[in-house]
Amino acid sequence: MWAGSNAALGVFGSDMNAELKFSRSYLLFNAEVLMVTDKSTKNVLFQARLADIEQVSLSDHAGLSCVLIHSQGQPAFRFHASFSLHRQLEEFVGLLEEAVRHAESGTGHSAQIAHGTSAPLGDDDVDLQFEEPVSARSLFKLWRFAKPYKGKLFLGLILTLMSTGATLVAPYLSMPLMDEVLIPFQNGQPMNVHLAGLYLGGLLASAFVAAGLSWARTYLLALVSERIGSDLRTTTFRHLMSLSLDYFSAKRTGDLISRVSSETDRINLFLSLHALDFVTDVIMIVMTSAILMSIDFKLALLTLLPLPLIAWLIHLVREKLRTGFEKVDRVWGEVNNILADTIPGIRVVKAFAQEDRESNRFLAANTRNLEVNDRINKTWSLFAPTVSLLTEVGILVIWVGGIAMIMHNNITVGVLTAFLAYITRFYSRLDSMSRIVSVTQKAAAGAKRIFDILDYKSSVPETANPVTIDKLKGELELRDVSFRYGSRQVLDGVNLKVNAGEMIGLVGHSGSGKSTLVNLLCRFYDISEGEVLADGIDIRSINLKAYRQNIGLVLQEPFLFFGTIAENIAYGRPDATREEIIAAARLAHAHEFILRLPQGYDSLVGERGQSLSGGERQRISIARALLIDPKILILDEATSSVDSQTEKEIQKALDNLVRGRTTIAIAHRLSTLRKADRIVVMDRGKIVEEGPHQELLDAKGYFWNLHQAQEKLKQEQALYD
Helix, strand or coil: CCCHHHCCCEEEEEEECCCCCEEEEEEEECCCEEEEEECCCCCEEEEEEHHHEEEEEEEEECCEEEEEEEECCEEEEEEEEEHHHHHHHHHHHHHHHHHHHHHHHCCCCCCCCCCCCCCCCCCCCCCCCCCCCCCHHHHHHHHHHHHHHHHHHHHHHHHHHHHHHHHCHHHHHHHHHHHHHHHHHHCCCCCCHHHHHHHHHHHHHHHHHHHHHHHHHHHHHHHHHHHHHHHHHHHHHHHHHHCCHHHHHCCCHHHHHHHHHHHHHHHHHHHHHHHHHHHHHHHHHHHHHHHHHHHCHHHHHHHCCCHHHHHHHHHHHHHHHHHHHHHHHHHHHHHHHHHHHHCCCHHHHHHCCCHHHHHHHHHHHHHHHHHHHHHHHHHHHHHHHHHHHHHHHHHHHHHHHHHHHHHCCCCCHHHHHHHHHHHHHHHHHHHHHHHHHHHHHHHHHHHHHHHHHHCCCCCCCCCCCCECCCCCCCCEEEEEEEEEECCEEEEEEEEEEECCCCEEEEEECCCCCHHHHHHHHCCCCCCCEEEEEECCEEHHHECHHHHHCCEEEECCCCCCCCCEHHHHHCCCCCCCCHHHHHHHHHHCCCHHHHHCCCCHHHCECCHHHCCCCHHHHHHHHHHHHHHCCCCEEEEECCCCCCCHHHHHHHHHHHHHHHCCCEEEEECCCHHHHCCCCEEEEEECCEEEEEECHHHHHHHCCHHHHHHHHHHHHHHHHHHHC
């Protein structure tokens, strides 16, 4: 791979190879050359000078993103990736086009790429990533969380200075103890008991003072670091909750869990233990150096002789560890991703007898984690003994130099004794500082991953001066609404008005834009063009929380949280009384089956509601929507996943739910929309038909074709039944 002045300016990792099979391939460029490589074969598939590239274009088709590269004297080359990576690829192509323009003009291109990349990137075969490298500077960004505790931190620093100073008293007292008491006694003079007791008392007092001050500063700074860690977790989670759905669609659950939990724990450990040790080490080294210089300058210079070499080693190892720990984080995130995928989907795993397959997936990820850690440990295991060897050599140099100076009567034995005591502390702290390199890089990698979340801006921002509403009437309107996902046009010039209290049915083939339209109405995403109005007000100017509190959502796959049935029904209104919860359950036709459960409304539903049937979960979901009494109701395939009998029960509940509310219902079963005031038919992001159920059938257009296809399917199923 490129290095030095020719280092890669950008690299993009795809999940597809040239044969359109799922594999790893890379598109990368430096200031002069563009290259495409295949991970499995390690072959260069395409290479061209940037100055020879005539055009780079990005398109999408049939769920694939394609980069088409035209270069002088070469046939056009196509680089593919799945559409899930389209946004990252779009950013990359923009940077590549800029580099091509610079190459054509001969101005060079030195801009570094500082954008996030997709999960496929991160193999050890590619050392340069499409993102900002890890730097210990990431830790300085934590100051915003430490700032509220700056008073306690300053007090902790004072206590650290005092406790460190107290520990340095003992070696200094050993010098007169040796020269004025022990050596004279050894030479035949009487023991000066009073003076010996005075020095020994000083040693004991300094030990007690040092221990007390050390306890105080450790306890104080541990309390502060725990609060910083707690604030960091809370802020990160709160920020995650504020992000739009497009952020989560591009992230793995296990990776986000790892960032909020493991990374914040690692940072907290660094702040509570290692950062404190580092500050103590620096103060100890500075104070010790000053004392050594004051006692004997020449001997002090001998003491500091190995210091430049140790500093160079620390710098060398830090560079090697810098990217290593980030790789560890990514691989560990993949381990968590497998856990987050497999455990919730354990029924599917067991139903298809894929236990061995999932175990092998976990084994592969865990093995990769082991390999990456082994490489780091190989570097670290060589570094630590080398530093220890240099410290031992340093002490040996002091012995040799000290003995020579005693022979020439330049220093006393007491001075050498004090030097040896100080130098032992000095080198132990130096060794400790070198070991902090490892944990610092780990914490820096964790901080970077945390701030990758905190620095991400929601694509659905709150307006600066939002309009605060209480209750909407329920009138909705879309004016020339278009929506793009990357370069793909999902909605194109949609115009629709829904009157307050009206029920609209949305139908169309999969991919026609129904769910996207609903997502825009809920403002899960913001439109690319046009306006979405609620009661005549642009929803982008309404307070987001207040607006969504007017919307009730019933999904095809209802999500229940681990907890009691009552807690799940009251999720939108935690302050609801038990009577209100029961009333909502009655309207949702859920009261009877709830009472049959062992603990009734206090029965636990299990994770994601797995202890209930699909129809029961759906009725709980309807009760949850009823309780908040929304003016706008969104039904997204609310009855498509249940049997006919359960559908009848759910339909009764829905009849209660839609009464007096503006309702937009997505349904594949066209028969469920007979009660709709109007049916809106969508195709390829546009509204192609609109009108009452029977009127659309009589028109024999799009809706009639959908209806005929469903009737034919019913007849075929009846033959098998």
